[in-house]
Amino acid sequence: MKTTAKQKSFVVALMLSATLAVQASIPTTYPTGSGISIGYSGGHVTYGYATNGDVIPDYSSAGYSGGGVVIPNPPVTTTLNPDGQDDTVRIQNAINSIAAMPVGANGFRGVLMLNAGVYYITNPITIGTSGIVIRGAGSGTSGTILRRTTDNEDAITIDNGGGLKSQVGSTLNITTTYVPVGATYFALDSVSGLSVGDTISISRNPTKAWILQLPEPQTNRAYGVSWDRTITEIDSNRIRVDAPVNQAIETQWGGGTVFKYTWASRLTNCGVEDIRADAPGDNTDSLGNTDGNFITFNHCMNCWVRRCYNDKMRGHTVRFTGSKWCTA
Numbered sequence: 001m002k003t004t005a006k007q008k009s010f011v012v013a014l015m016l017s018a019t020l021a022v023q024a025s026i027p028t029t030y031p032t033g034s035g036i037s038i039g040y041s042g043g044h045v046t047y048g049y050a051t052n053g054d055v056i057p058d059y060s061s062a063g064y065s066g067g068g069v070v071i072p073n074p075p076v077t078t079t080l081n082p083d084g085q086d087d088t089v090r091i092q093n094a095i096n097s098i099a100a101m102p103v104g105a106n107g108f109r110g111v112l113m114l115n116a117g118v119y120y121i122t123n124p125i126t127i128g129t130s131g132i133v134i135r136g137a138g139s140g141t142s143g144t145i146l147r148r149t150t151d152n153e154d155a156i157t158i159d160n161g162g163g164l165k166s167q168v169g170s171t172l173n174i175t176t177t178y179v180p181v182g183a184t185y186f187a188l189d190s191v192s193g194l195s196v197g198d199t200i201s202i203s204r205n206p207t208k209a210w211i212l213q214l215p216e217p218q219t220n221r222a223y224g225v226s227w228d229r230t231i232t233e234i235d236s237n238r239i240r241v242d243a244p245v246n247q248a249i250e251t252q253w254g255g256g257t258v259f260k261y262t263w264a265s266r267l268t269n270c271g272v273e274d275i276r277a278d279a280p281g282d283n284t285d286s287l288g289n290t291d292g293n294f295i296t297f298n299h300c301m302n303c304w305v306r307r308c309y310n311d312k313m314r315g316h317t318v319r320f321t322g323s324k325w326c327t328a
Contacts, residue, residue, distance in 0.1 A: 053180035077110030082117035163265030
């Protein structure tokens with residue numbers, strides 16, 4: 001079919017429009033409105049902004065692989081049954097054997113299946129290598145039960161014992177006077193050394209004067225907070241990140257900083273599924289609650305817990321520290 005000059009001009013205009021859309025710059029101001037609100041319209045959540053730009057943060061990037069991704073279901077590689085004795089060593093040895101396996105194309109080493117029954121443990125079961133999943137036969141009373149018999153500890157710990165993030169380059173200062181709650185972009189005093197795709201740590205560093213304004217200030221606490229983010233766009237001295245900040249960053253109250261980091265040893269693709277945990281008799285109170293915790297994740301990324309049950313242990317059910325993109 002023959003193309004007319006008018007059609008060619010239209011195609012060129014479309015191509016130019018698409019190019020401009022890709023190269024759209026990061027704004028130098030923030031949207032504002034008459035008040036913070038949340039609604040639903042046309043199949044999407046809608047947000048109303050405050051006069052200073054604050055908005056309810058968009059949490060759609062939270063969870064496994066940054067949200068919107070189905071949690072994997074890797075196949076079972078090893079199976080155990082309870083033996084009525086102390087099962088700690090048997091379970092840990094099975095995990096250690098999986099840890100020695102290579103990582104498959106699916107990103108996993110293997111899955112330890114704990115068939116139904118009560119497994120007695122005297123120490124936390126530990127995963128210290130990426131790509132390992134512990135799966136039970138259900139978190140009901142007839143499913144898989146991890147029963148702690150000693151000490152106020154975790155039932156399961158996912159931790160490689162160290163390997164913290166390493167800073168790369170200089171610490172940079174946020175120069176935007178007011179970065180609103182829910183914002184995903186701001187200006188820096190320099191973007192030297194930064195690239196799209198870099199992982200960065202954003203810190204809010206409140207002053208003592210800010211702390212003294214709190215209803216119950218404790219001046220011996222820093223009240224600082226940090227966010228683990230990825231750079232998605234750089235424009236002049238401004239950067240955009242993959243998820244919002246959850247507190248305002250204000251120059252008058254200490255401002256904020258950014259630094260690039262690497263974290264090669266961070267654990268990934270570890271999960272706990274369909275398991276119940278309890279610790280009967282461990283410092284039981286009048287309500288039947290006991291000491292103990294269920295699951296702790298330290299320095300992890302893209303990990304999860306699902307369909308698990310903490311039976312009256314008054315410690316935490318699931319705790320994530322130094323972790324990102326995890327689902328519980």
